[in-house]
Amino acid sequence: MNVRYTQILPSLVILTLLLTRAMGCIQSIACKPRIRRENIVVYEVSASIDQCPTVIEENSPIVLRYKTPYFRASAGIVMPPVPRNETWTVGWIQACTQMEFYNTYGDIGMSSWELPELREGRAKAISDSDGVSYPWYGNTTETVTISGPTSKPSRLTVSMNDNFYPSVTWAVPVSNSNAPMLTHITRDQSFITWLVALNSATKERIVLQTVRWRMHVDIAVDPSMPLGSRASLVGRPHQEQPHILANNEPIPPNALGRPNANDAQVLMWRPRRGAPLVVIPSK
Structure with a gap:
Protein backbone atom coordinates (compact mmCIF):
# COMPACT_ATOMS: atom_id res chain seq x y z
CA MET A 1 0.00 0.00 0.00
CA ASN A 2 2.75 2.41 0.95
CA VAL A 3 4.57 1.76 -2.28
CA ARG A 4 1.47 2.39 -4.45
CA TYR A 5 0.62 5.61 -2.53
CA THR A 6 4.07 7.08 -2.93
CA GLN A 7 3.96 6.35 -6.68
CA ILE A 8 0.59 8.03 -7.16
CA LEU A 9 1.29 11.14 -5.06
CA PRO A 10 3.99 12.66 -7.30
CA SER A 11 1.70 12.18 -10.30
CA LEU A 12 -1.11 14.10 -8.57
CA VAL A 13 1.27 16.90 -7.63
CA ILE A 14 2.58 17.21 -11.17
CA LEU A 15 -0.95 17.19 -12.63
CA THR A 16 -2.03 19.90 -10.19
CA LEU A 17 0.97 22.07 -11.10
CA LEU A 18 0.33 21.66 -14.83
CA LEU A 19 -3.33 22.62 -14.46
CA THR A 20 -2.41 25.65 -12.37
CA ARG A 21 0.08 26.85 -14.98
CA ALA A 22 -2.39 26.23 -17.79
CA MET A 23 -5.08 28.24 -16.03
CA GLY A 24 -2.57 31.02 -15.44
CA CYS A 25 -1.77 31.12 -19.16
CA ILE A 26 -5.46 31.24 -20.07
CA GLN A 27 -6.08 34.06 -17.63
CA SER A 28 -3.05 35.93 -18.93
CA ILE A 29 -4.29 35.68 -22.52
CA ALA A 30 -7.74 36.87 -21.48
CA CYS A 31 -6.22 39.91 -19.80
CA LYS A 32 -4.27 40.89 -22.93
CA PRO A 33 -6.68 40.92 -25.90
CA ARG A 34 -5.10 41.36 -29.31
CA ILE A 35 -6.23 43.75 -32.03
CA ARG A 36 -7.23 41.55 -34.96
CA ARG A 37 -8.65 42.28 -38.40
CA GLU A 38 -11.94 40.59 -37.56
CA ASN A 39 -12.39 42.90 -34.54
CA ILE A 40 -12.05 46.10 -36.61
CA VAL A 41 -15.17 47.45 -38.31
CA VAL A 42 -14.76 49.47 -41.52
CA TYR A 43 -17.81 51.30 -42.83
CA GLU A 44 -18.78 54.07 -45.27
CA VAL A 45 -15.67 53.60 -47.44
CA SER A 46 -15.69 55.99 -50.40
CA ALA A 47 -13.24 56.74 -53.20
CA SER A 48 -13.92 59.08 -56.10
CA ILE A 49 -12.39 61.55 -58.55
CA ASP A 50 -14.17 64.87 -58.97
CA GLN A 51 -16.37 64.95 -62.06
CA CYS A 52 -14.72 67.99 -63.65
CA PRO A 53 -12.12 68.34 -66.41
CA THR A 54 -8.47 69.24 -65.96
CA VAL A 55 -8.02 73.04 -65.94
CA ILE A 56 -5.29 74.51 -68.14
CA GLU A 57 -3.59 77.76 -67.09
CA GLU A 58 -1.73 79.91 -69.64
CA ASN A 59 -0.91 82.88 -67.42
CA SER A 60 2.86 82.66 -67.65
CA PRO A 61 5.10 83.24 -70.70
CA ILE A 62 7.54 80.73 -69.15
CA VAL A 63 5.39 77.73 -68.22
CA LEU A 64 2.04 76.10 -68.88
CA ARG A 65 0.30 74.86 -65.75
CA TYR A 66 -2.59 72.43 -65.42
CA LYS A 67 -4.67 71.36 -62.44
CA THR A 68 -6.32 67.94 -62.42
CA PRO A 69 -9.50 67.03 -60.52
CA TYR A 70 -9.04 65.67 -57.01
CA PHE A 71 -8.94 62.03 -56.00
CA ARG A 72 -10.70 61.71 -52.62
CA ALA A 73 -10.91 58.79 -50.19
CA SER A 74 -12.66 58.49 -46.84
CA ALA A 75 -13.58 55.76 -44.37
CA GLY A 76 -15.16 55.28 -40.97
CA ILE A 77 -13.53 52.79 -38.62
CA VAL A 78 -14.49 51.32 -35.25
CA MET A 79 -11.42 50.11 -33.37
CA PRO A 80 -11.84 47.63 -30.49
CA PRO A 81 -10.48 48.54 -27.04
CA VAL A 82 -6.71 49.03 -27.19
CA PRO A 83 -4.66 47.21 -24.50
CA ARG A 84 -2.37 48.99 -22.08
CA ASN A 85 1.05 49.98 -23.49
CA GLU A 86 -0.17 49.69 -27.11
CA THR A 87 -0.58 52.50 -29.63
CA TRP A 88 -2.33 52.03 -32.96
CA THR A 89 -2.50 54.44 -35.91
CA VAL A 90 -5.18 54.08 -38.58
CA GLY A 91 -4.80 55.92 -41.88
CA TRP A 92 -4.04 56.03 -45.58
CA ILE A 93 -0.85 54.82 -47.27
CA GLN A 94 -0.40 55.53 -50.99
CA ALA A 95 2.10 54.41 -53.62
CA CYS A 96 2.66 55.09 -57.30
CA THR A 97 2.74 51.92 -59.40
CA GLN A 98 3.12 53.36 -62.90
CA MET A 99 4.05 56.75 -64.40
CA GLU A 100 4.27 58.06 -67.95
CA PHE A 101 4.75 61.83 -68.09
CA TYR A 102 5.91 63.09 -71.48
CA ASN A 103 6.16 66.68 -72.73
CA THR A 104 6.74 66.72 -76.50
CA TYR A 105 8.50 69.56 -78.34
CA GLY A 106 7.66 68.97 -81.99
CA ASP A 107 10.25 66.86 -83.80
CA ILE A 108 13.06 68.03 -81.48
CA GLY A 109 12.42 65.60 -78.64
CA MET A 110 10.62 65.33 -75.33
CA SER A 111 11.16 65.84 -71.62
CA SER A 112 10.03 63.05 -69.33
CA TRP A 113 9.51 62.82 -65.58
CA GLU A 114 10.45 59.25 -64.66
CA LEU A 115 10.76 56.96 -61.64
CA PRO A 116 13.83 54.85 -62.53
CA GLU A 117 13.04 52.01 -60.11
CA LEU A 118 9.59 51.58 -61.68
CA ARG A 119 10.86 52.07 -65.21
CA ASN A 139 -0.59 63.38 -40.86
CA THR A 140 -3.66 65.64 -40.62
CA THR A 141 -6.99 64.17 -41.73
CA GLU A 142 -5.16 61.15 -43.15
CA VAL A 158 -9.81 59.29 -41.90
CA SER A 159 -9.75 61.04 -45.27
CA MET A 160 -7.29 62.15 -47.93
CA ASN A 161 -7.16 63.87 -51.32
CA ASP A 162 -4.63 64.10 -54.14
CA ASN A 163 -4.24 65.87 -57.47
CA PHE A 164 -1.58 67.15 -59.94
CA TYR A 165 -0.66 70.82 -60.40
CA PRO A 166 2.65 70.86 -62.34
CA SER A 167 4.43 73.40 -64.53
CA VAL A 168 5.73 72.57 -68.03
CA THR A 169 8.09 74.93 -69.86
CA TRP A 170 6.91 76.32 -73.19
CA ALA A 171 10.53 76.23 -74.43
CA VAL A 172 12.81 73.21 -74.76
CA PRO A 173 14.19 72.74 -71.21
CA ILE A 185 1.57 66.82 -72.87
CA THR A 186 0.72 63.23 -71.94
CA ARG A 187 0.47 62.01 -68.37
CA ASP A 188 -0.78 58.61 -67.26
CA GLN A 189 -0.19 57.67 -63.63
CA SER A 190 -1.54 54.82 -61.48
CA PHE A 191 -1.74 54.47 -57.69
CA ILE A 192 -2.70 52.02 -54.96
CA THR A 193 -4.11 53.49 -51.76
CA TRP A 194 -4.40 51.35 -48.62
CA LEU A 195 -6.40 51.90 -45.46
CA VAL A 196 -4.17 50.46 -42.72
CA ALA A 197 -4.04 49.93 -38.96
CA LEU A 198 -0.45 49.98 -37.66
CA ASN A 199 0.89 49.01 -34.25
CA SER A 200 3.46 51.72 -33.44
CA ALA A 201 5.68 49.46 -31.31
CA THR A 202 5.60 46.10 -33.11
CA LYS A 203 5.01 47.55 -36.62
CA GLU A 204 2.27 44.97 -37.16
CA ARG A 205 0.16 46.12 -40.13
CA ILE A 206 -3.46 45.23 -40.80
CA VAL A 207 -4.67 46.16 -44.30
CA LEU A 208 -8.33 47.16 -44.00
CA GLN A 209 -9.12 48.33 -47.55
CA THR A 210 -7.38 48.67 -50.92
CA VAL A 211 -8.20 51.24 -53.62
CA ARG A 212 -6.75 51.46 -57.13
CA TRP A 213 -6.99 54.65 -59.16
CA ARG A 214 -5.53 56.32 -62.20
CA MET A 215 -5.16 59.86 -63.54
CA HIS A 216 -4.80 60.53 -67.27
CA VAL A 217 -4.04 63.89 -68.89
CA ASP A 218 -3.79 64.57 -72.63
CA ILE A 219 -3.18 68.16 -73.79
CA ALA A 220 -2.55 69.33 -77.34
CA VAL A 221 -0.55 72.55 -77.77
CA ASP A 222 -0.10 74.87 -80.76
CA PRO A 223 2.96 77.00 -79.92
CA SER A 224 2.28 79.34 -82.86
CA MET A 225 -0.88 80.66 -81.17
CA PRO A 226 -0.81 83.63 -78.78
CA LEU A 227 -0.46 83.00 -75.04
CA GLY A 228 -3.85 82.13 -73.59
CA SER A 229 -5.11 80.16 -76.57
CA ARG A 230 -2.39 77.58 -77.23
CA ALA A 231 -3.47 74.51 -75.26
CA SER A 232 -6.60 72.37 -75.20
CA LEU A 233 -7.69 69.08 -73.62
CA VAL A 234 -8.04 66.12 -75.94
CA GLY A 235 -9.60 62.75 -75.18
CA ARG A 236 -12.20 62.09 -72.49
CA PRO A 237 -12.92 65.11 -70.27
CA HIS A 238 -13.57 63.11 -67.07
CA GLN A 239 -11.41 60.58 -65.25
CA GLU A 240 -12.17 56.91 -64.72
CA GLN A 241 -13.51 56.42 -61.21
CA PRO A 242 -11.39 54.54 -58.61
CA HIS A 243 -11.89 50.86 -57.83
CA ILE A 244 -12.46 49.74 -54.23
CA LEU A 245 -11.15 46.17 -54.32
CA ALA A 246 -13.08 43.23 -52.88
CA ASN A 247 -9.79 41.54 -51.92
CA ASN A 248 -6.98 43.49 -50.30
CA GLU A 249 -3.53 43.62 -51.86
CA PRO A 250 -0.24 43.41 -49.91
CA ILE A 251 1.89 46.53 -49.50
CA PRO A 252 5.30 46.31 -51.28
CA PRO A 253 8.32 47.33 -49.16
CA ASN A 254 9.12 50.39 -51.32
CA ALA A 255 5.67 51.79 -50.59
CA LEU A 256 6.50 52.18 -46.89
CA GLY A 257 9.72 54.19 -46.75
CA ARG A 258 12.10 56.61 -48.42
CA PRO A 259 12.34 57.87 -51.01
CA ASN A 260 8.88 59.11 -51.85
CA ALA A 261 7.84 59.63 -55.48
CA ASN A 262 8.66 63.36 -55.53
CA ASP A 263 12.22 62.73 -54.33
CA ALA A 264 12.77 59.62 -56.48
CA LYS A 283 17.00 64.14 -54.58
Whole structure:
Protein backbone atom coordinates (compact mmCIF):
# COMPACT_ATOMS: atom_id res chain seq x y z
CA MET A 1 0.00 0.00 0.00
CA ASN A 2 2.75 2.41 0.95
CA VAL A 3 4.57 1.76 -2.28
CA ARG A 4 1.47 2.39 -4.45
CA TYR A 5 0.62 5.61 -2.53
CA THR A 6 4.07 7.08 -2.93
CA GLN A 7 3.96 6.35 -6.68
CA ILE A 8 0.59 8.03 -7.16
CA LEU A 9 1.29 11.14 -5.06
CA PRO A 10 3.99 12.66 -7.30
CA SER A 11 1.70 12.18 -10.30
CA LEU A 12 -1.11 14.10 -8.57
CA VAL A 13 1.27 16.90 -7.63
CA ILE A 14 2.58 17.21 -11.17
CA LEU A 15 -0.95 17.19 -12.63
CA THR A 16 -2.03 19.90 -10.19
CA LEU A 17 0.97 22.07 -11.10
CA LEU A 18 0.33 21.66 -14.83
CA LEU A 19 -3.33 22.62 -14.46
CA THR A 20 -2.41 25.65 -12.37
CA ARG A 21 0.08 26.85 -14.98
CA ALA A 22 -2.39 26.23 -17.79
CA MET A 23 -5.08 28.24 -16.03
CA GLY A 24 -2.57 31.02 -15.44
CA CYS A 25 -1.77 31.12 -19.16
CA ILE A 26 -5.46 31.24 -20.07
CA GLN A 27 -6.08 34.06 -17.63
CA SER A 28 -3.05 35.93 -18.93
CA ILE A 29 -4.29 35.68 -22.52
CA ALA A 30 -7.74 36.87 -21.48
CA CYS A 31 -6.22 39.91 -19.80
CA LYS A 32 -4.27 40.89 -22.93
CA PRO A 33 -6.68 40.92 -25.90
CA ARG A 34 -5.10 41.36 -29.31
CA ILE A 35 -6.23 43.75 -32.03
CA ARG A 36 -7.23 41.55 -34.96
CA ARG A 37 -8.65 42.28 -38.40
CA GLU A 38 -11.94 40.59 -37.56
CA ASN A 39 -12.39 42.90 -34.54
CA ILE A 40 -12.05 46.10 -36.61
CA VAL A 41 -15.17 47.45 -38.31
CA VAL A 42 -14.76 49.47 -41.52
CA TYR A 43 -17.81 51.30 -42.83
CA GLU A 44 -18.78 54.07 -45.27
CA VAL A 45 -15.67 53.60 -47.44
CA SER A 46 -15.69 55.99 -50.40
CA ALA A 47 -13.24 56.74 -53.20
CA SER A 48 -13.92 59.08 -56.10
CA ILE A 49 -12.39 61.55 -58.55
CA ASP A 50 -14.17 64.87 -58.97
CA GLN A 51 -16.37 64.95 -62.06
CA CYS A 52 -14.72 67.99 -63.65
CA PRO A 53 -12.12 68.34 -66.41
CA THR A 54 -8.47 69.24 -65.96
CA VAL A 55 -8.02 73.04 -65.94
CA ILE A 56 -5.29 74.51 -68.14
CA GLU A 57 -3.59 77.76 -67.09
CA GLU A 58 -1.73 79.91 -69.64
CA ASN A 59 -0.91 82.88 -67.42
CA SER A 60 2.86 82.66 -67.65
CA PRO A 61 5.10 83.24 -70.70
CA ILE A 62 7.54 80.73 -69.15
CA VAL A 63 5.39 77.73 -68.22
CA LEU A 64 2.04 76.10 -68.88
CA ARG A 65 0.30 74.86 -65.75
CA TYR A 66 -2.59 72.43 -65.42
CA LYS A 67 -4.67 71.36 -62.44
CA THR A 68 -6.32 67.94 -62.42
CA PRO A 69 -9.50 67.03 -60.52
CA TYR A 70 -9.04 65.67 -57.01
CA PHE A 71 -8.94 62.03 -56.00
CA ARG A 72 -10.70 61.71 -52.62
CA ALA A 73 -10.91 58.79 -50.19
CA SER A 74 -12.66 58.49 -46.84
CA ALA A 75 -13.58 55.76 -44.37
CA GLY A 76 -15.16 55.28 -40.97
CA ILE A 77 -13.53 52.79 -38.62
CA VAL A 78 -14.49 51.32 -35.25
CA MET A 79 -11.42 50.11 -33.37
CA PRO A 80 -11.84 47.63 -30.49
CA PRO A 81 -10.48 48.54 -27.04
CA VAL A 82 -6.71 49.03 -27.19
CA PRO A 83 -4.66 47.21 -24.50
CA ARG A 84 -2.37 48.99 -22.08
CA ASN A 85 1.05 49.98 -23.49
CA GLU A 86 -0.17 49.69 -27.11
CA THR A 87 -0.58 52.50 -29.63
CA TRP A 88 -2.33 52.03 -32.96
CA THR A 89 -2.50 54.44 -35.91
CA VAL A 90 -5.18 54.08 -38.58
CA GLY A 91 -4.80 55.92 -41.88
CA TRP A 92 -4.04 56.03 -45.58
CA ILE A 93 -0.85 54.82 -47.27
CA GLN A 94 -0.40 55.53 -50.99
CA ALA A 95 2.10 54.41 -53.62
CA CYS A 96 2.66 55.09 -57.30
CA THR A 97 2.74 51.92 -59.40
CA GLN A 98 3.12 53.36 -62.90
CA MET A 99 4.05 56.75 -64.40
CA GLU A 100 4.27 58.06 -67.95
CA PHE A 101 4.75 61.83 -68.09
CA TYR A 102 5.91 63.09 -71.48
CA ASN A 103 6.16 66.68 -72.73
CA THR A 104 6.74 66.72 -76.50
CA TYR A 105 8.50 69.56 -78.34
CA GLY A 106 7.66 68.97 -81.99
CA ASP A 107 10.25 66.86 -83.80
CA ILE A 108 13.06 68.03 -81.48
CA GLY A 109 12.42 65.60 -78.64
CA MET A 110 10.62 65.33 -75.33
CA SER A 111 11.16 65.84 -71.62
CA SER A 112 10.03 63.05 -69.33
CA TRP A 113 9.51 62.82 -65.58
CA GLU A 114 10.45 59.25 -64.66
CA LEU A 115 10.76 56.96 -61.64
CA PRO A 116 13.83 54.85 -62.53
CA GLU A 117 13.04 52.01 -60.11
CA LEU A 118 9.59 51.58 -61.68
CA ARG A 119 10.86 52.07 -65.21
CA GLU A 120 13.57 49.42 -64.77
CA GLY A 121 11.32 46.98 -62.88
CA ARG A 122 13.37 47.16 -59.66
CA ALA A 123 10.29 48.08 -57.60
CA LYS A 124 6.57 47.40 -57.87
CA ALA A 125 5.57 50.66 -56.19
CA ILE A 126 7.14 53.87 -54.85
CA SER A 127 5.89 55.60 -51.70
CA ASP A 128 3.70 58.63 -52.29
CA SER A 129 4.07 59.92 -48.73
CA ASP A 130 4.36 63.65 -48.06
CA GLY A 131 8.06 62.99 -47.42
CA VAL A 132 7.75 63.45 -43.65
CA SER A 133 5.01 61.15 -42.32
CA TYR A 134 6.28 57.78 -43.59
CA PRO A 135 4.58 55.44 -44.27
CA TRP A 136 1.46 57.63 -44.21
CA TYR A 137 0.28 59.84 -47.05
CA GLY A 138 -0.03 62.70 -44.54
CA ASN A 139 -0.59 63.38 -40.86
CA THR A 140 -3.66 65.64 -40.62
CA THR A 141 -6.99 64.17 -41.73
CA GLU A 142 -5.16 61.15 -43.15
CA THR A 143 -4.42 59.44 -39.80
CA VAL A 144 -5.81 58.96 -36.29
CA THR A 145 -3.74 57.55 -33.39
CA ILE A 146 -5.19 55.71 -30.38
CA SER A 147 -3.13 54.95 -27.28
CA GLY A 148 -4.20 52.29 -24.77
CA PRO A 149 -5.64 51.43 -22.46
CA THR A 150 -9.09 52.24 -23.83
CA SER A 151 -12.09 50.64 -22.15
CA LYS A 152 -14.50 50.75 -25.08
CA PRO A 153 -14.45 50.82 -28.91
CA SER A 154 -13.25 54.00 -30.64
CA ARG A 155 -15.07 55.45 -33.63
CA LEU A 156 -12.94 57.47 -36.05
CA THR A 157 -12.82 58.85 -39.60
CA VAL A 158 -9.81 59.29 -41.90
CA SER A 159 -9.75 61.04 -45.27
CA MET A 160 -7.29 62.15 -47.93
CA ASN A 161 -7.16 63.87 -51.32
CA ASP A 162 -4.63 64.10 -54.14
CA ASN A 163 -4.24 65.87 -57.47
CA PHE A 164 -1.58 67.15 -59.94
CA TYR A 165 -0.66 70.82 -60.40
CA PRO A 166 2.65 70.86 -62.34
CA SER A 167 4.43 73.40 -64.53
CA VAL A 168 5.73 72.57 -68.03
CA THR A 169 8.09 74.93 -69.86
CA TRP A 170 6.91 76.32 -73.19
CA ALA A 171 10.53 76.23 -74.43
CA VAL A 172 12.81 73.21 -74.76
CA PRO A 173 14.19 72.74 -71.21
CA VAL A 174 17.81 72.23 -72.33
CA SER A 175 17.83 75.18 -74.74
CA ASN A 176 18.89 78.80 -74.17
CA SER A 177 15.98 79.93 -76.33
CA ASN A 178 12.70 81.08 -74.79
CA ALA A 179 10.72 80.40 -77.97
CA PRO A 180 7.60 78.29 -77.32
CA MET A 181 8.08 74.82 -78.82
CA LEU A 182 5.81 72.65 -76.64
CA THR A 183 3.33 70.66 -78.74
CA HIS A 184 1.88 67.94 -76.50
CA ILE A 185 1.57 66.82 -72.87
CA THR A 186 0.72 63.23 -71.94
CA ARG A 187 0.47 62.01 -68.37
CA ASP A 188 -0.78 58.61 -67.26
CA GLN A 189 -0.19 57.67 -63.63
CA SER A 190 -1.54 54.82 -61.48
CA PHE A 191 -1.74 54.47 -57.69
CA ILE A 192 -2.70 52.02 -54.96
CA THR A 193 -4.11 53.49 -51.76
CA TRP A 194 -4.40 51.35 -48.62
CA LEU A 195 -6.40 51.90 -45.46
CA VAL A 196 -4.17 50.46 -42.72
CA ALA A 197 -4.04 49.93 -38.96
CA LEU A 198 -0.45 49.98 -37.66
CA ASN A 199 0.89 49.01 -34.25
CA SER A 200 3.46 51.72 -33.44
CA ALA A 201 5.68 49.46 -31.31
CA THR A 202 5.60 46.10 -33.11
CA LYS A 203 5.01 47.55 -36.62
CA GLU A 204 2.27 44.97 -37.16
CA ARG A 205 0.16 46.12 -40.13
CA ILE A 206 -3.46 45.23 -40.80
CA VAL A 207 -4.67 46.16 -44.30
CA LEU A 208 -8.33 47.16 -44.00
CA GLN A 209 -9.12 48.33 -47.55
CA THR A 210 -7.38 48.67 -50.92
CA VAL A 211 -8.20 51.24 -53.62
CA ARG A 212 -6.75 51.46 -57.13
CA TRP A 213 -6.99 54.65 -59.16
CA ARG A 214 -5.53 56.32 -62.20
CA MET A 215 -5.16 59.86 -63.54
CA HIS A 216 -4.80 60.53 -67.27
CA VAL A 217 -4.04 63.89 -68.89
CA ASP A 218 -3.79 64.57 -72.63
CA ILE A 219 -3.18 68.16 -73.79
CA ALA A 220 -2.55 69.33 -77.34
CA VAL A 221 -0.55 72.55 -77.77
CA ASP A 222 -0.10 74.87 -80.76
CA PRO A 223 2.96 77.00 -79.92
CA SER A 224 2.28 79.34 -82.86
CA MET A 225 -0.88 80.66 -81.17
CA PRO A 226 -0.81 83.63 -78.78
CA LEU A 227 -0.46 83.00 -75.04
CA GLY A 228 -3.85 82.13 -73.59
CA SER A 229 -5.11 80.16 -76.57
CA ARG A 230 -2.39 77.58 -77.23
CA ALA A 231 -3.47 74.51 -75.26
CA SER A 232 -6.60 72.37 -75.20
CA LEU A 233 -7.69 69.08 -73.62
CA VAL A 234 -8.04 66.12 -75.94
CA GLY A 235 -9.60 62.75 -75.18
CA ARG A 236 -12.20 62.09 -72.49
CA PRO A 237 -12.92 65.11 -70.27
CA HIS A 238 -13.57 63.11 -67.07
CA GLN A 239 -11.41 60.58 -65.25
CA GLU A 240 -12.17 56.91 -64.72
CA GLN A 241 -13.51 56.42 -61.21
CA PRO A 242 -11.39 54.54 -58.61
CA HIS A 243 -11.89 50.86 -57.83
CA ILE A 244 -12.46 49.74 -54.23
CA LEU A 245 -11.15 46.17 -54.32
CA ALA A 246 -13.08 43.23 -52.88
CA ASN A 247 -9.79 41.54 -51.92
CA ASN A 248 -6.98 43.49 -50.30
CA GLU A 249 -3.53 43.62 -51.86
CA PRO A 250 -0.24 43.41 -49.91
CA ILE A 251 1.89 46.53 -49.50
CA PRO A 252 5.30 46.31 -51.28
CA PRO A 253 8.32 47.33 -49.16
CA ASN A 254 9.12 50.39 -51.32
CA ALA A 255 5.67 51.79 -50.59
CA LEU A 256 6.50 52.18 -46.89
CA GLY A 257 9.72 54.19 -46.75
CA ARG A 258 12.10 56.61 -48.42
CA PRO A 259 12.34 57.87 -51.01
CA ASN A 260 8.88 59.11 -51.85
CA ALA A 261 7.84 59.63 -55.48
CA ASN A 262 8.66 63.36 -55.53
CA ASP A 263 12.22 62.73 -54.33
CA ALA A 264 12.77 59.62 -56.48
CA GLN A 265 11.70 61.11 -59.82
CA VAL A 266 14.13 62.48 -62.40
CA LEU A 267 13.52 64.81 -65.34
CA MET A 268 15.05 63.43 -68.54
CA TRP A 269 15.53 65.10 -71.90
CA ARG A 270 15.15 62.57 -74.69
CA PRO A 271 16.06 64.15 -78.03
CA ARG A 272 14.87 62.76 -81.32
CA ARG A 273 18.54 62.33 -82.18
CA GLY A 274 21.33 61.82 -79.66
CA ALA A 275 21.72 60.47 -76.16
CA PRO A 276 19.27 61.12 -73.28
CA LEU A 277 20.27 63.76 -70.75
CA VAL A 278 19.42 64.10 -67.06
CA VAL A 279 17.99 67.60 -66.57
CA ILE A 280 16.96 67.29 -62.89
CA PRO A 281 18.34 64.34 -60.89
CA SER A 282 16.54 62.60 -58.02
CA LYS A 283 17.00 64.14 -54.58
